[in-house]
Amino acid sequence: xxxxxxxxxxxxxxxxxxxxxxxxxxxxxxxxxxxxxxxxxxxxxxxxxxxxxxxxxxxxxxxxxxxxxxxxxxxxxxxxxxxxxxxxxxxxxxxxxxxxxxxxxxxxxxxxxxxxxxxxxxxxxxxxxxxxxxxxxxxxxxxxxxxxxxxxxxx
Numbered sequence: 001x002x003x004x005x006x007x008x009x010x011x012x013x014x015x016x017x018x019x020x021x022x023x024x025x026x027x028x029x030x031x032x033x034x035x036x037x038x039x040x041x042x043x044x045x046x047x048x049x050x051x052x053x054x055x056x057x058x059x060x061x062x063x064x065x066x067x068x069x070x071x072x073x074x075x076x077x078x079x080x081x082x083x084x085x086x087x088x089x090x091x092x093x094x095x096x097x098x099x100x101x102x103x104x105x106x107x108x109x110x111x112x113x114x115x116x117x118x119x120x121x122x123x124x125x126x127x128x129x130x131x132x133x134x135x136x137x138x139x140x141x142x143x144x145x146x147x148x149x150x151x152x153x154x155x
């Protein structure tokens with residue numbers, strides 16, 4: 001294998017693409033003493049931006065609620081530009097859906113914690129995420145949906 005054919009996986013840039021912090025019920029919400037419920041949603045998006053260059057965005061949404069009142073909502077679009085070359089096509093989707101989000105997640109976790117603290121609340125420490133398990137679950141859902149669609153057209 002020559003140098004030109006060797007697989008390349010490199011981080012070109014990591015940056016915050018989007019950051020939103022909302023505290024819709026301030027200042028009254030700061031007087032509440034109950035512990036709010038926290039929910040976390042993760043979404044990844046990958047797109048080509050050039051020859052062998054991809055932007056991957058991991059969007060992390062953290063919502064804190066006290067009954068039906070929103071305490072805070074933080075959404076971070078943590079992005080990275082990755083150079084991926086000479087990689088077999090069957091390996092591209094796992095790289096973009098597992099490896100890249102694994103690299104971006106610690107940065108996203110730090111931005112979430114910092115934003116929540118700056119909004120006046122105790123920091124939220126996001127637990128590690130198994131992006132491989134999420135990817136596999138999404139693949140199974142897509143296969144099940146295709147099978148269900150196939151059965152619907154046969155009937």
